Amino acid sequence: MGGSPPHWVNRLLECLLSDDLAEPLVGDLLEEHALRTRSTGARSASSWYWIQVFGSAVPLLYFAFRHGRWVLAVSLGFTAYAVAEATIVAADVAMSQVLQPATVAHAGLILVVGLTTIVLAGYLAARIRPGAGVAFVLIVTLAGAVQLLKVTGGMPLWYELVFLIAGPLAAAAGGALSVTRRLRPGGEP
Amino acid sequence: MAKRTDFLGSLEQIVMLALVRLGQNAYGMAVRMEIEKRTGRNLSIGAIYATLERLEGKGYVSSFMGEPTAERGGRAKRFFRIEAEGMRALRASQRVIESMSVGLRKRWEAT
Numbered sequence: 411m412g413g414s415p416p417h418w419v420n421r422l423l424e425c426l427l428s429d430d431l432a433e434p435l436v437g438d439l440l441e442e443h444a445l446r447t448r449s450t451g452a453r454s455a456s457s458w459y460w461i462q463v464f465g466s467a468v469p470l471l472y473f474a475f476r477h478g479r480w481v482l483a484v485s486l487g488f489t490a491y492a493v494a495e496a497t498i499v500a501a502d503v504a505m506s507q508v509l510q511p512a513t514v515a516h517a518g519l520i521l522v523v524g525l526t527t528i529v530l531a532g533y534l535a536a537r538i539r540p541g542a543g544v545a546f547v548l549i550v551t552l553a554g555a556v557q558l559l560k561v562t563g564g565m566p567l568w569y570e571l572v573f574l575i576a577g578p579l580a581a582a583a584g585g586a587l588s589v590t591r592r593l594r595p596g597g598e599p
Numbered sequence: 600m601a602k603r604t605d606f607l608g609s610l611e612q613i614v615m616l617a618l619v620r621l622g623q624n625a626y627g628m629a630v631r632m633e634i635e636k637r638t639g640r641n642l643s644i645g646a647i648y649a650t651l652e653r654l655e656g657k658g659y660v661s662s663f664m665g666e667p668t669a670e671r672g673g674r675a676k677r678f679f680r681i682e683a684e685g686m687r688a689l690r691a692s693q694r695v696i697e698s699m700s701v702g703l704r705k706r707w708e709a710t
């Protein structure tokens with residue numbers, strides 16, 4: 411547990427928090443972690459860091475909830491999902507004209523188009539508002555689970571199972587891409 | 600008598616007193632460490648920022664971003680300062696505590 415705090419935790423915090431809160435808060439954590447590493451050692455500083463991250467979650471979530479910031483994030487996440495779903499349905503209709511529906515080729519192509527669309531939608535949602543990217547991942551996960559439960563013979567089961575696992579991963583990849591671009595030196599502000 | 604809305608919660612008062620003590624160097628980590636040093640309470644940085652944001656929403660404090668530094672992974676500090684309205688609210692809250700405490704010293708010593 412020694413050494414520097416893991417980058418992914420800082421990125422996750424920056425993804426979940428608004429810009430004006432994320433930058434100073436993560437910077438403060440890193441600064442005090444470095445101070446504590448020098449004064450109390452790497453292991454103790456690392457423990458302090460994790461306690462701070464988990465201890466900060468409740469007050470920050472409560473603050474976001476009280477101030478309605480989650481409403482906008484969830485709305486944007488739903489919008490991104492609606493656009494992605496409409497694109498996938500349109501692609502399904504178009505491909506059904508040239509390929510026999512529910513075959514491996516048809517389902518495979520829809521899968522490629524669908525996952526690409528989800529990566530793009532996740533990227534755009536997180537670019538507009540980082541919290542929307544997180545909401546989008548949750549909505550895609552929920553929608554995949556619902557779709558799997560109500561599968562009635564349209565698409566093969568393997569297609570729904572792959573979508574259930576790869577859909578949220580694709581959405582998260584799009585959000586991570588947006589955060590990575592944002593944090594890159596000389597990247598977006 | 601101050602308006603009811605002027606009274607601050609205990610954490611709000613503690614954070615604002617830390618801002619007064621720190622003056623120009625009041626940013627999240629410094630506030631957190633000042634409170635820990637003086638009260639022994641190891642508050643989370645999230646609780647500090649949630650309180651500061653709430654106070655800023657009430658117009659009691661304002662904030663501005665500093666320059667990014669290498670020790671913070673290239674991230675800037677966010678400095679906070681108390682506005683006149685915030686100072687009034689802090690004084691009013693302190694006066695309430697002082698008024699309610701008058702004459703209670705003997706009782707506390709007896710318990």
